[in-house]
Amino acid sequence: MKRILAKLEIPILAFVPLTLFICASLQITQAAVLSLLVALAAIAVFFANFELSKPVLRQIIPAVVLGALAAAGRILFAAIPDFKPVSAICIVAGVVFGRRTGFIVGAIAALVSNFFFGHGPWTPWQMYSWGMVGYFGGVLADRGLFDKHPAAVYVYGFFSALLYGVLLTTWHVVGFIQPLTWQSAILAYGASLPFDIIHAVATVTFLLIIYAPWSRKLLRIKDKYALSGSKQDARL
Amino acid sequence: MSNMLRWQGKNTGFELIHPGLQLTYFAVVLVLTMTAMQPVLLTISFISALLFSFCVRGWQTTLKTLVILLPLVIICAVINPLFAMMGSSEVVRFGQHAIYLESIIFGLCMGMMLASVILWFSCASKILSTDKVLAVLGGVLPVVGLMISMAMRLVPQFTERGKLIGSVAESVTSARPLTKRDHITSRLRIVSVLMGWSLEESLQSADAMKARGWGATNKRTGYKRYRFAAFDLFASLALALLVITCSVLAFVACSQFHFYPTMSTLTLWWGYIPYALLMLLPLVVRIVEDLRFKWLGQA
Amino acid sequence: MTELKDFIHSTKPASEPALSIDGLCFSYASQDSNTGTQMAGNLLFSDASMCLPQGSFTLLTGNTGSGKTTLMRLIKPELAPTGYRKGAINVFGRETTSLSVAESSTMIGYVAQNPETQIVCDAVWHELAFGLENLGTSQEAMRRRVAEVAYFFGIEPWMHSPTASLSGGQKQILALASILVMQPKLLLLDEPTAQLDPIAEKNFLHALFRINRELGITVLVATHSPETMTDYATGALRLEDGKIEPTPLSAIPAKAGIHNKLQIPHDNATDSTTINCRDLFFRYSKEEPWVLRGFDLTVATSSIHAIVGGNGSGKSTLLNMMAKAIKPLRGRVNNLHSSSQAILPQNPMALFVGDTAAEELKEWQQRCDYSDEEIVSMVDLFNLKSALAKHPYDLSGGEQQKLALAKILLTKPKLLLLDEPTKGLDTSAKRELATTLLGLRAKGVTILMATHDLAFVSKVADNTTMIFDGQSACSEPTQEFFSNNIFYRLPRIDSTTNELNVAHEKSMREDESKTDS
Structure with a gap:
């Protein structure tokens, strides 16, 4: 069970955008529900995997605190639409604590903040999309990209926010516009582009301010949790 | 105050059944609403959601939501025919572009579906208070449930603190933000201070957890405030039966119906009755509850 | 006993x-x-x-x-x-x-x-x-x-x-x-x-x-x-x-805290007032109850003024209002020094942003234009030398507070607002704080503090205001305040009350044993 779930992690995460693509190309009428269920399944598999890995306190607590911080940040910045620190915090979490924590921080932030903003069918999609923002942050950091090119993190920040926007818009387009035509899709992407750009700029701004000091502070906390040993161990 | 309400949910007849079942009910209703793209079924769902919302959220709040939802429906009705040039009954024609009645109706239905989904969600969040959701989740994934519970506790604390940090910076004159740029950096500073503070305190929380036997056993149990009684079993069987019937009926109704190129004619059909019963179920339970207490009061 | x-x-x-x-x-x-x-x-x-x-x-x-x-x-x-x-x-x-x-x-x-x-x-x-x-x-x-x-x-x-x-x-x-x-x-x-x-x-x-x-x-x-x-x-x-x-x-000494008579005689010769407000009304939202409803306050220049009252009586709100961080819904706050004030929050963590104490003291250096020498003398004043290289969070509660105070004093405020300054401090840290505050007052700084530490108030404050039900229940010189109050005052722990306590406990025990049998 444990092994199967662990192997499923990457395929199921990749299957979510794939579903959107299949639904779009086959013009499936029930795309909204179908893709929603797939996204929910992906999140469920991810969390079940985390649960079965018997996480210890030093994995649980930073994820919870960062997730809650991102949610609180979203609430504190609610006055400025789409200017939110969530993506930036997910990226920092992914880079410092690894891809899994990155995903969990994003998912928790979306879920918990929606208890304050209002839940809707968008909740699983936000959980998935922000989760992926943190997940890729962790994957790229694991590959050593950000060590080699420190500026890459800001570039990633910009594109990750766009990725978030594209995922949500695609779900909306595929799920709720029927029959799907090129014109309507382009209109929908065009309408969401300005907001995505604000989000991307906000993410880069936040990263510029928090990335270096937070990484330092988080590493300090990691030390305090007696997180020593090889880098590989620390990330798992 | 609003926080307390969000927390405790409102008393409706729903408390009589297990939260897992409450959750299932809303999930089923949402899935049916989103899948059954058929004008009558959608109207049933929309009206039920609206009535239930009047009942549990109050007419003022519901009207406020409607003010937002109606434009949404209209926008869907307008935008769809602009792009989906399909149908047979032409309404107007601008040169090459024709607007068809069928596609306006499809847009209206799509808008109504979105509106019903949003209404159902807001009703569900009144009934399914956070601790009910967490109780259900904690039964399946204890650690994840606990993590979300912890995050739920931290968010209000962090927002309070964020405001405090902001007001402290405002009150130290020489550090008070003056320009617009200052205002932005001051807001960003809030997040930084908050993060350092919170993570530092999280170390103490970790100690508190260790001091209370965290990791003492591999089999962590979950305190069950709600138990799954015989009545719940009966209720779930009844609900399952109703849901299966409704799904079959909805499938039949949808497959016999098509928007394009010519919309099928809608007729009276007995199959709508079970569907309406499922959608109106919470309202019926609520009314029965009200009447019961009314009679009790008189007796 | x-x-x-x-x-x-x-x-x-x-x-x-x-x-x-x-x-x-x-x-x-x-x-x-x-x-x-x-x-x-x-x-x-x-x-x-x-x-x-x-x-x-x-x-x-x-x-x-x-x-x-x-x-x-x-x-x-x-x-x-x-x-x-x-x-x-x-x-x-x-x-x-x-x-x-x-x-x-x-x-x-x-x-x-x-x-x-x-x-x-x-x-x-x-x-x-x-x-x-x-x-x-x-x-x-x-x-x-x-x-x-x-x-x-x-x-x-x-x-x-x-x-x-x-x-x-x-x-x-x-x-x-x-x-x-x-x-x-x-x-x-x-x-x-x-x-x-x-x-x-x-x-x-x-x-x-x-x-x-x-x-x-x-x-x-x-x-x-x-x-x-x-x-x-x-x-x-x-x-x-x-x-x-x-x-x-x-x-163990029966009475809390600061024994030394700290009350440095202070001539309140200056008639000028730093803060003057009349008839303040405030609540956070339409649904919530009034926090302040008709509150009056006058704070004399270069004096220490204490606001006492229970939890949730609106002390912190009031401080924020005096600092003009929030506006009253009715009434006006006249704050002579609002352009030169600083607040010490209840939890100094709300002020810390740097990685070391030294960095902390430098945060506002450019904005407020103070020299490195001033930092050094401030460090000496608060005896923080050993703390400079440490992370602010690794300091003890008392040191954290001193650091926070040093940080805001570097901005040279003429009005100092303190929110529960003695919370979590031990006796010697309280004594140090009292000395610091009295020293600041001597230099002409006006201090307004909100606290429920009556022992501390009785030792340092010139005037005391009790806030109750959104209004000022009384506002008078501290000595009068304590001699006029019958219930809300320092606990009188002496031999008689001790004996009373023991007698009370004994009778309670006897009652319990009676009900048990």
Whole structure:
């Protein structure tokens, strides 16, 4: 069970955008529900995997605190639409604590903040999309990209926010516009582009301010949790 | 105050059944609403959601939501025919572009579906208070449930603190933000201070957890405030039966119906009755509850 | 008092001590910066020994930095710091290091200082069950123990509240209750009341007293304000120079805090006022009750003005309003120095952003244009030299506050607003703070502080205003304030009241034994 779930992690995460693509190309009428269920399944598999890995306190607590911080940040910045620190915090979490924590921080932030903003069918999609923002942050950091090119993190920040926007818009387009035509899709992407750009700029701004000091502070906390040993161990 | 309400949910007849079942009910209703793209079924769902919302959220709040939802429906009705040039009954024609009645109706239905989904969600969040959701989740994934519970506790604390940090910076004159740029950096500073503070305190929380036997056993149990009684079993069987019937009926109704190129004619059909019963179920339970207490009061 | 203690001891024949420490030596490991090898630092304890009889209520006193917290944590195996350690710590005859996690949590309960950080879950019922869930307790046992403890502490009215909505006092009671569900036999408390207001402190101590006397649980409390607990305690220990010495309870001074007469005679010759406001009305939102409704305040220039009142009476709101961070809904605030003011928040953490104390002091250097020399003299004034290289969060509560004060004083404010400045401070830190404030006043700084520490107010404030029900209940010179107040004043702890307390306790016990039979 444990092994199967662990192997499923990457395929199921990749299957979510794939579903959107299949639904779009086959013009499936029930795309909204179908893709929603797939996204929910992906999140469920991810969390079940985390649960079965018997996480210890030093994995649980930073994820919870960062997730809650991102949610609180979203609430504190609610006055400025789409200017939110969530993506930036997910990226920092992914880079410092690894891809899994990155995903969990994003998912928790979306879920918990929606208890304050209002839940809707968008909740699983936000959980998935922000989760992926943190997940890729962790994957790229694991590959050593950000060590080699420190500026890459800001570039990633910009594109990750766009990725978030594209995922949500695609779900909306595929799920709720029927029959799907090129014109309507382009209109929908065009309408969401300005907001995505604000989000991307906000993410880069936040990263510029928090990335270096937070990484330092988080590493300090990691030390305090007696997180020593090889880098590989620390990330798992 | 609003926080307390969000927390405790409102008393409706729903408390009589297990939260897992409450959750299932809303999930089923949402899935049916989103899948059954058929004008009558959608109207049933929309009206039920609206009535239930009047009942549990109050007419003022519901009207406020409607003010937002109606434009949404209209926008869907307008935008769809602009792009989906399909149908047979032409309404107007601008040169090459024709607007068809069928596609306006499809847009209206799509808008109504979105509106019903949003209404159902807001009703569900009144009934399914956070601790009910967490109780259900904690039964399946204890650690994840606990993590979300912890995050739920931290968010209000962090927002309070964020405001405090902001007001402290405002009150130290020489550090008070003056320009617009200052205002932005001051807001960003809030997040930084908050993060350092919170993570530092999280170390103490970790100690508190260790001091209370965290990791003492591999089999962590979950305190069950709600138990799954015989009545719940009966209720779930009844609900399952109703849901299966409704799904079959909805499938039949949808497959016999098509928007394009010519919309099928809608007729009276007995199959709508079970569907309406499922959608109106919470309202019926609520009314029965009200009447019961009314009679009790008189007796 | 002694009779009562004898009575308790005689009813519980101590077969083996609840806690015994033999020849404990401990030092934190310090890393050699050159070689990177671990080596032993200075010995914090050297050959320290102690013994607690079962059912006792013992106070552990000692100066800041004497190692009270370290000792407490060494007893609780999960929290024991790493380092060089020698000697034995036995709890009910068992070596603590040999205890499993489950055994340890059912034998030794640990309550820390800050109620905010000890609460884990978002619902009160979940918080109570948390420890039992960890132990894998069965549903039936869990339900019963939670119910019992909830009744014992009177928690059931707020069982379903979110923990975030509780007051500090309720949170600390909850922290205690959620330890007790695991039925520990020895309870360790590290400064449990330092963050509480006087009324919440009384409530908490009373709960602790009942746990000790009614349930027979052995209690060890580390505290820097033992005087509030002497009525409940059966014995006291003092940590000094790495040794633990028993000290008689009578040796603990009865009255809190600052004995030295600090009141430097101050001629309020200046008639000018710094803050003047009339008829302030305020509430946070339409649904919420009024925080202020018709509040008046006049603060004389270069004086220390205290605002006293209970929790949630609007003291912090008022300070923010005086600082013009929030606007009243009606009325006007005239603040002469609003262009040169600073606030010291209740928790200095709200001010810290840097990685070291030195960085902290430099945060506003460019904006406020102060020189490096000024920083140095400020560091000297507050004796912060050793703290400069440390992370602000690694400092003690007293040092953190001094750092925060230094940081805001560098901006050279003419008006200083203080929110609960004595919270969590020990006696000597309070004394230092008082001296600093009086020094600032002498330099012409106006100080407005909100606090519920009446002892501190009586020592430093020139004028005192009591806020009640959104209005100023009275506002007068501090001396008059205390001589005119009958109920809201300093506790008179002297021999007569002590005897009264004992008599009261005795009669309560007799009543209980009557009802039992």
